[in-house]
Amino acid sequence: MTSPAERKVLHGIGVSAGTASGPVAIVTPAVGIDEHEPASVDLEADSQRVRDALQQVATSLTNRAEHANSETSKKVLEATAALATDRGLIKQIDKELKKGTGVTKAIHDAVEVYAGKLRKIGGYMAERVTDLYDIRDRATARVRNLPEPGIPTLEGPSILVAEDLAPAETATLDPDQVLGIITEAGGATSHTAILAAQLGIPAAVQVKGIAEAIANTPVAALDGGVGEVIVAPTPQDIEELEERSRRRAAALAGSSGEGATKDGHKVKLLANIGTADDAAKAAQYDLEGSGLFRTEFLFLDRDAAPTVEEQTETYISVLKSFGRRRVVVRTLDAGADKPLSFADLGPEENPALGRRGLRLSMAREDLLDDQLQALANAREAVEGAELWVMAPMVATVEEAEWFANKARGYNLPTVGVMVETPAAAIMSEQILSIADFASIGTNDLSQYTMAADRMQGELAELLIPWQPAVLKMIRETAQGGERNGKPIGVCGEAGGDPLVALVLVGLGVQSLSMAPGKVNAVRAALRLHDLQACKQMARLALESPTAAQAREAVLGAADPVLRDLL
Structure with a gap:
């Protein structure tokens, strides 16, 4: 048993909800450069x-x-x-x-x-x-003929601690053996965070000092919802975490059916997917379809573009998985930031702000034409399919009109845009006079609004969805939708946070797409609050001068049971 003097509480960013306590397993660090190696002469x-x-x-x-x-x-x-x-x-x-x-x-x-x-x-x-x-x-x-870095052989269920966890490690974790994940680096939208959430493993990133704190202590406790880590937890700490888990289970009990607020205001709860296999698995969850099918996995790491037939086969598989439930397909989001060997538009001074997403499609219409034809074929082949199609990285009214005309030319009836730039948010009323719907990508919208790379862990605090500037961009978009009678959704990671979800609904968002495992908690949170309460929480967040104050104000106004869902 540990003494209270050894106990230490650390805070990071919670990226996968849930609680865990148990022995710590330290991921083997990299061996580094051989300081005594000779110079290369051969x-x-x-x-x-x-x-x-x-x-x-x-x-x-x-x-x-x-x-x-x-x-x-x-x-x-x-x-x-x-x-x-x-x-x-x-x-x-x-x-x-x-x-x-x-x-x-x-x-x-x-x-x-x-x-x-x-x-x-x-x-x-x-x-x-x-x-x-x-x-x-x-x-x-x-x-160097030394052991590779990575997860050690686990002697039993353990909490992994690492500087960062490579995707290659996270991708093969066994949820029965890995109780939780704690890293010093990483961000809320990193591979580790996304995969941990998909696997249902509690996780916290950006927990500074964790390696030093556990040096002489083999046990830790974790709350992946709020990012709290307790090193050398007391029996009382563990009991409180277990009680929190029990309360969470109780709060989630009965969470099923359509998404709606306490007073019956409908909010569609959807899944983010990237492959046909993801679709088959997500379709088994109690949710209302997919709000984001990322199609770029069909195109990346290839020497040639997928054929119309190959794409059609994949899209048919996805539509069949969801039956009559909605599937929102994002057309190819590649280009400067996701280079394709078969669609190289040449060097750019600042590729992150270059010809990516729809801009690439406008330069290489043949790629978009093939994709739209395949989507049209799949829609025709699957009876009752509700297929929506949207373009990534739209910034102007002209771009929205070009894409809408192109997609409708293939008899795709529901055509929308992603709102990932401040320009699209500000011009949402005009864009949505053309498009049938909009889906807000909160990950990219945050990084472009805050001028902060979402993959740079040190800037993670700038990229949390509570930033008032980002919330105002979302409100602007929702108002553009309301003026045109067009639906607005969110398909970024923010939609899977039960507390943020309430604010998004209060701002006018009508659908939320997330990792399938997060749907139950979001549905339960919505049913604790009526629409008026969500609107009040949205006002509190918008009026707050800082992200921290916004979250605190909303948490204070929410039903106390909601804390058990975080």
Whole structure:
């Protein structure tokens, strides 16, 4: 039993709700550069040595992909495996070796150069920096004949503690063995956060000082809803967490059926999906369809675009999974921030603000034409399908009109736009005089509004959905929808937070799309409050000068039972 003097409470960002307590398992850290290695004098031999190590890493990741617990996890592992043998990375390592740099330092220096390029590109490619560092650390360990970094063999159910957890690790976690996840780095929209939520594993990121705090203490407790971590918890702490879990279960009891507030105001609760496998699994949940089908997984890491037939097959599978429930498909969101080898528009000074999303589609109409034709084919093939189609990264009325005309030309009747830029939010009334609906991507809207890269963990506090500036952008969008009688949804991570969901509904949002495992808590939160209460909470949040004060004001106005859902 631990003494109260050893007890320490740390705070981070909760990214996957739930509570856990138990022994800690420390993820094996990276071995780093061999400080005593000789300079490279045989370029050919050293280059081959590195290539062999990278190939071994790629093979290992590919093998793990075959045993992944979901299609999404499989795709993450396969993409990381492909990155391990990327020709650009190998070429950069050879450049370092030519300087006479030692082998492990050459790997590290080359990866840092390559990571800088990915960060500059931004978006999806910036997210892959974590994957790249994982490859670096695994390859370095193999070159040094030392154990690879990663999750140790667990002797029993444990809470994982790490500086960060690579997607390759998170993708293959066993929820029966991993009680929770605590990391010092990471962000609310990182792979770790998203995958942990999908697996139902409580998780907190940005918990500064956790490694030092647990150095002499093998036990911790975690509340993944609020991001609280207790090192060396007392029996009372554990009892309170267990009681919180019981209260949460009670609050969730009976959460089923359509989403609606206490007074019957309807709010559609939908799932975010990325693959046909995701659709099949999400369709088993008690929810009302999918509010975001990310189609780029069909296009990424390929040498050629998928055919119309290949796409049609996937879309038919997704529509069949949901039957007569709504499926909102986002057309290809790629380009400068998610480069495609078969759709390279050339170098750009600032790719993160370049020709991505709809801008790429306008430059490569053939890609969009094929996708819209495949969607039209799938809609025709699946009787009763409710297919909505929306364009990513719309910023102007002209773009919205171009896409709407294009999509309707393929007999797709319900055509919308993503609101991910302040420009689209401000111009929502005019855009929604053309489009049939809008869906707010809170992740990108936050980063563009706050000028903060959503993959940079140090800026995580700027990117929480409570930022008043972001909430005002959402209100502006909702008002544009209301003036046109057009529905507004949210498909960013904010929609899965039960407390934020109340504010979003109060602002005028009519559908919320999230990880399927979050639907029950959001549905329960809505049924605790009537629409007027949601509107009052929205006003409190908008009037608050800071994000922290906004959350505190709303929490204070909410039904006390709601705390058990967080």
